Amino acid sequence: MTEQELHHARRQKWRLDGRPVRTLEEAREFIESVGFCLLYPLKERLLAPTFIGAYAGSDDHLPTWQHAFADPRAQQAGELMVRLLREKAAFEASPFGETNFLVAHSVFPYLYGLVGDRNPRQTVQPGKHSDYSPLARDVFEAIRQQGKISKPRLRELLGGEPSPAALDRALHELWSRLRITRVDYKPEEGAFWDALLRWAPEPVRKGMNLSVQEALSALLSKYLDGVVAAEQSEVEEFFSHLVPRSRVRESVNALLAARELSFVTVGKKSMLQITPRRQEFTPRTRRKA
Numbered sequence: 001m002t003e004q005e006l007h008h009a010r011r012q013k014w015r016l017d018g019r020p021v022r023t024l025e026e027a028r029e030f031i032e033s034v035g036f037c038l039l040y041p042l043k044e045r046l047l048a049p050t051f052i053g054a055y056a057g058s059d060d061h062l063p064t065w066q067h068a069f070a071d072p073r074a075q076q077a078g079e080l081m082v083r084l085l086r087e088k089a090a091f092e093a094s095p096f097g098e099t100n101f102l103v104a105h106s107v108f109p110y111l112y113g114l115v116g117d118r119n120p121r122q123t124v125q126p127g128k129h130s131d132y133s134p135l136a137r138d139v140f141e142a143i144r145q146q147g148k149i150s151k152p153r154l155r156e157l158l159g160g161e162p163s164p165a166a167l168d169r170a171l172h173e174l175w176s177r178l179r180i181t182r183v184d185y186k187p188e189e190g191a192f193w194d195a196l197l198r199w200a201p202e203p204v205r206k207g208m209n210l211s212v213q214e215a216l217s218a219l220l221s222k223y224l225d226g227v228v229a230a231e232q233s234e235v236e237e238f239f240s241h242l243v244p245r246s247r248v249r250e251s252v253n254a255l256l257a258a259r260e261l262s263f264v265t266v267g268k269k270s271m272l273q274i275t276p277r278r279q280e281f282t283p284r285t286r287r288k289a
Contacts, residue, residue: 020057112207
């Protein structure tokens with residue numbers, strides 16, 4: 001494979017070749033094809049497709065999240081993404097900080113198995129050794145009791161005491177462990193949140209039954225399918241936002257040993273790829289004279 005062939009294959013896969021994703025059906029097909037993507041590109045230039053790029057049909061002057069407000073493509077792409085969330089064709093997560101992470105319905109159980117809370121039915125417990133603050137506990141209980149709820153309404157239920165910044169931090173604590181998820185957005189009220197176990201019980205249950213190793217192996221394979229081929233350092237950099245690099249290396253080595261992954265030379269670089277499946281030889285039967 002040449003570098004030009006790899007570049008062309010990625011552009012086709014990521015819909016950067018002048019075929020913009022504009023309809024809900026096209027958005028579903030795109031997210032299922034790549035498995036997961038960033039909403040906007042990051043400054044650090046991770047190797048990954050972006051939803052804004054697929055919507056634009058090009059990677060020309062794509063905005064980061066800091067400049068999205070000034071780009072009309074960002075608002076339109078965001079509206080299409082929210083439609084995916086409403087119908088549960090995709091889910092959001094937040095491991096990359098600067099931009100949201102969009103995950104296909106079929107792939108989401110593996111992300112949950114990797115980073116989700118293993119006891120989602122258990123009440124959020126704050127404390128000295130807890131991952132959650134007292135405000136996060138109160139926020140979770142309000143969401144669990146009320147169901148789908150907007151931030152303004154949530155603040156009312158909490159007595160109007162938490163500042164917007166404090167409320168955002170509490171929501172992020174819960175979202176980072178996939179206790180809650182964004183399920184809708186309305187311009188007049190903002191984001192709506194719900195408990196993930198109630199919103200999407202089946203993907204959560206599937207994820208709970210996966211080991212971390214199983215989940216990571218599946219995500220690694222889907223990532224390489226989505227980027228066609230990548231250097232191991234690029235794979236490690238992407239997944240370091242989810243798990244330690246050492247764990248990524250262990251999973252890559254295990255997949256290489258199982259021949260699920262293999263190396264391919266691209267130009268002068270050695271890259272990882274999904275091992276191509278060999279076509280089975282079927283002997284042709286000889287016709288009788």
